[in-house]
Amino acid sequence: MPELRVGDRRWSVTPGTNLLDALNDAGMSVPYSCRAGSCHACMVRCVIGEPLDAAPEALDSERRGQGWRLSCQCQVAGDLAVEVFDPLRDGLPATVVGADWLSPSVLRLRLNPERPLRYRVGQHLLLWTENGVARPYSLASVPGDDPFLEFHIDCLRSGAFADVARTLKNGDPIRLGELQGGALRYDPDWQDRPLLLLAAGTGLAPLWGVLREALRQDHQGDIRVLHLARDAQEHYLTGPLSELAARHSNLSVESIEGSGFAAVLGELRVTSRQTIALVCGSPTSVEAFSKRLFITGLPRGQVLSDEFVERG
Structure with missing residues (x-):
């Protein structure tokens, strides 16, 4: 053997x-x-x-x-x-520069790497705790706009990484591992096309980065954001999203609670077959959103998705 x-x-x-x-x-x-x-x-x-x-x-x-x-x-x-x-040998050292709660279960974690990290919106980064627990998280920050790396951590359930994340404070060390591509992105060639951003839970994190990148590049098409959460308290970016919608006439934002998901899903339509849809969240929510988009006639090549696997 x-x-x-x-x-x-x-x-x-x-x-x-x-x-x-x-x-x-x-x-x-x-x-x-x-x-x-x-x-x-x-x-x-x-x-x-x-x-x-x-x-x-x-x-x-x-x-x-x-x-x-x-x-x-x-x-x-x-x-x-x-x-x-070995994160001590192979990882990039970083320091916590922000750890605050956006909702009862969503922790916003901001990190300052020891050296600049080149990335694009929608990518994932592997985070290592000091005791050797590693999990990949989507970046919510925008390169060039944010002087930190931002992540939205769902801490509702107990888990090896989430339990450590709850205790993090400014100045704490953390290690960064592999940076990965991810399916979500913003392409300047989409500038005149409608964008549909569908997020469930902290699946909003990478789409928050994609949205801000699109607006930074003066996206001309309509942008519609739908955020599905367990309850009203978990719509954790309602304020910042509303502020952006007030400044950009082509942006609309809708909050959906779990109990109303089926009804909203049944009424979901796309205004143009040129629409680009970006979908992120749990496998169940991504499948439900994507299936509905296909039923409405949106080509599969215009639906980009990332699934978050819950593992604490």
Whole structure:
């Protein structure tokens, strides 16, 4: 059977075993979130040998050339030695410069990285706590406009990352891991087309960045924002969104509570087949929004979506 090695640890595994499972079953505590090759939390570096990789395109050529692989997408085929991502060695140091509550369950976290980070709206960034818990979160900030990196953390339920996030205060250290593309973005070529931004819960975070980027680039088409939340208290950006709508005649904002979701969904229409729809939230809400858009006749290529997997 193939031998798997991490540092001084060596053990045998069954051929075809998922690499992430093999590492965690042996107590390596490799973090993960989506298990779909999207979050990049489970990266390991192969130093000897090569696993079978089901998603080689998920990492850029530079990362792959350095030996990094997404362990959730790999199977052990032969002898393999790997290094687990070490945030102290491989991560970018950052400092908490803001931790305040936007609603009873949504924490706004603002970070100042040790060195500037080049990113675009809609991307995800892996956050590492000091005790080694990692989760990917969408950026809510806008490069060039905001002097910090902003994230909206749903702390309703207890979880390894959320429990630490609740205790963070200004000056606390945190580490930044892999920056990922994400499906959501703003394209200047859309300037004259209607935009439909559909968010559930903290799925509003990346769309808040996309919206501000669109307005910064003087978007000319109509922009409609719908935010689905559990209750009225959880419409956590109502004030800032209303202020933007008051300044931009092409922007409209609607708040939806869970009890009224079915009715709003049934009435959802697009005003033009040129509409670009961006959808973000839980898998259930993303599927519901997207299905309705397809029924109304919006082409699939004009619906961009990101799903948030709840894992604390």
